[in-house]
Amino acid sequence: xxxxxxxxxxxxxxxxxxxxxxxxxxxxxxxxxxxxxxxxxxxxxxxxxxxxxxxxxxxxxxxxxxxxx
Numbered sequence: 001x002x003x004x005x006x007x008x009x010x011x012x013x014x015x016x017x018x019x020x021x022x023x024x025x026x027x028x029x030x031x032x033x034x035x036x037x038x039x040x041x042x043x044x045x046x047x048x049x050x051x052x053x054x055x056x057x058x059x060x061x062x063x064x065x066x067x068x069x
Contacts, residue, residue, distance in 0.1 A: 006038065006064040014058045019045055022059040036066035 013026025023042070031037050044060035 005067045007067055008062050008064050009034075010043070010060060010062050011040075012058060012060050014056050016056045019057050019059055022057045023061060026059065026061055027063065030063060034063075034065050036068065037063055038066055039064045 009030075011026040011030055013022040013024070013029070015021035015025055023040070027037065027040060040061045040063040042059060042061055045057070046060075047057045048055040
C-alpha cells in the first residue's frame with residue numbers, strides 16, 4: 001500500500017440551480033488547473049435572496065489533492 005500526502009484548499013462555488021450544482025461548478029472548474037483532486041467536504045452553505053426568492057446558492061468546500069513526489 002502506498003502512502004499519500006494531500007494538500008487541502010478551500011473553494012467557493014455558486015449556482016442559480018442549486019447546492020449540488022454549486023459543488024459541481026467548484027470542482028469542475030478547479031480540476032482544470034489542479035491535478036489529482038481526490039475528495040471534498042462541504043463546510044458552509046449560504047445563498048443570496050432577491051425579491052423574496054433564492055437568487056443563487058453558494059457552497060464553501062474544502063478539497064484535497066494528492067501531492068506527487
